[in-house]
Amino acid sequence: MTTGSKSIILSWLTTADHKRIGIMYMVTALFFLVIGGGEALLIRMQLFYPNNDLLVGMKFNAAFTMHGTTMIFLVVMPLNAAFFNYLIPLMIGARDVAFPRLNAFTFWIFLLGGILLHVSFFMGQTPATGWFGYANLSTKHFLPDMGADFWGLSVQILGLSTLIASVNFFVTIINMRAKGMSLFRMPLFVWTTLVTQLLIFLSFPVITIALLMLMFDRTFGTNFFNPDMGGNVVLWQHLFWVFGHPEVYILILPPMGIISEVLPTFSKKPLFGYTVVIYSTCALALMGFTVWAHHMFTVGMGNWTNLVFSMATMMIAVPTGVKIFNWLFTMWGGSIRFTSPMLYAMGFILMFTIGGLTGVMHASPPIDAQHQDSYFVVGHFHYVLIGGAIMGIMAGFHYWFPKMFGKMLSEPLAITQFILLTIGLNMTFMSMHFVGLEGMPRRVFTYSAEQGWTFWNQIATYGAFVQGLGFLLFFYNIWRSLRYGEDASADPWDARTLEWSISSPPPEFNFAVEPIIERTDDFWYKKQKIGARAIEQLTGKEQVSVPKGSYYPFLATLALSLIPVGFLIFTQNQDQYSILLISALGGGLLFYFLVKWAFEPLFEE
């Protein structure tokens, strides 16, 4: 290895630059997208024929568990995080986040969590609990291998990463805004990010405790979820969904923010009802905490409980509907350019609305009793997560790619991918609604020909491969653009927010001159007034100090990794407490590095 490439690796390993960290999040998440997508294709292949034997029993359980956990914690959340990292400081006119090195730390522990989850593959101990890890299915009695331990610890570490990041971004948005950037002048993506961080730091502690209790049950012999010893399995469901429902908004709010940026740009109109969209985002977040038990209508909580949660759930349709109409009115009468980000944003509105409508259907307990655990539900939430979250993320990806990498993507390729994704996802997930109504339960690895589910299952599998083809095209497009793509100008889309006022990609210090904001869409109005001079021209003489890199976030992560390693070995040898010394060593090293880090100056002295 040459010293040049060595120093490049070191510079990424020690970076505290939010833009580089954003890119690292994005690359890692796209890598996990390939894994999670591959698992989806395997599941669909197994279900292609009745009585197929490609992936049966626990292997099938492992596949859907890993698919769900990967897609939620290792794909959609980090893709959102990639946009937070890259864009939030740029959009609020800041030079970095509030805690740059902590930001690096969150990325490294996220990577650790992802790796830990996948190490289970190589040890033949893959989690097979479902992404929700329902106790007591996930207790030692029913799953004696290490799969559930891997799952619990990985989710715990990923949760820690998300929690630290949420504190960082919350403080960044409240405290690091440029002059004049009052809360009600912030771009909508910044708003949805802010609300998302609030949801994260209020909901993740609950899953932390649930996982801690599960860990104690599995390893230290407590009986929180063991009904024979007075344990309560419904408690797990409550704790899980108190986290799990806000989690849905953690996944979907940032993409909603993304399309609230994309739609105005390509409609050449400000966002319709800017403040109303903000208020409905906040309402959605608050209501998100009051509806968790709609995942438990068939548990037997009693009619009154079901009624209250059913009504609360139906009310969620109100702020959601408000947003959908605001997006539609943003396009109304605008001069629309049908670019790939715009198509994805429009796809979001349509697909998300379909997912939302079926969501309102099973907000009703008697209907839910029919839908519960059928493919109808799987179809519903995939419309929300692929038709919604992924569509929105794709809109953002095609929109900001020129800013992040300084290259334009190929529009024909991007639009072809959009068409493939839209056709494919409707084939797959619409079919699931039908086969669900015909009674096919979810999480079963096969069915018999007489049940009559073959046709729709095969359509669904074809659709999955059409989507896969679309993603193949997507990766080819990225590769082609990075190699041969034309250079992007600072403002290729004639956009409205601050990040477009600086070069593509932005310099390390973001803004040579700190911007002063006078209104919403400030950059847009400056462009109308002074034309292209609104775009910052660098003279090459800017002297702006940026945070210097640090080894400690990475070293602290290495130390942290010893804690789960020691613990996992201990779960298999529960009489040898000395094994826990590995974890203790990790804890000690972690403490040492954190102290060194705390006393290391952030800027060059």
Add this chain to the structure above:
Amino acid sequence: MTHETTTGIDNRKMALWVMIGSECMLFGSLIINYLIQVHQIAGVENPDLIRPAQVINVPVTSLSTFVLLMSSLAMVLSLNGLQHGDIAQFRKWCFGTAGLGAIFLGFQAYEFTEFYWEGLGLTANNFGAAFFLLTGTHGAHVLVGVIWLLIMGGWSYRTSFQSEHHSILLEVAGLYWHFVDVIWIIIFTVVYLFVLAP
């Protein structure tokens, strides 16, 4: 180096406030779990089950609660010293706070071993497990605070320590300390004082 923040509040202080919001949900979950388990055990007829009223020692814990409350007072005095540039006062009360925290932890260690000898180990029943999880998590928070304060106090012997620049750090540490104290008041009420109720 320190950049003016939008709100004028130091980033680290705001981060701690956000963290406190998060911690409220953490302890909230633990307390609710504890109440559920106590409620559950109350409905079981089994003379061998150890119940809260049998083990919980209100007088001893009242004493340790008093110690923790006094530590908050010491914390205030320490911060007051640093903000007025009185390093000696800061140091004395900073170590004093840490010391009182350590005494509180000693009480907790005593209590845990007492319970253990009375037959309430971690796995004896779910009331015990929830109790250890709740008070243990709180104890871990106190331990973090003690270490934090010891580092702050120890640092003041170095030349890099400047009272005018670093009092904000003690303020943040103090905020954390008071929060952990307030959480204990809630735990004391729920776990210990509710036992006294008929």
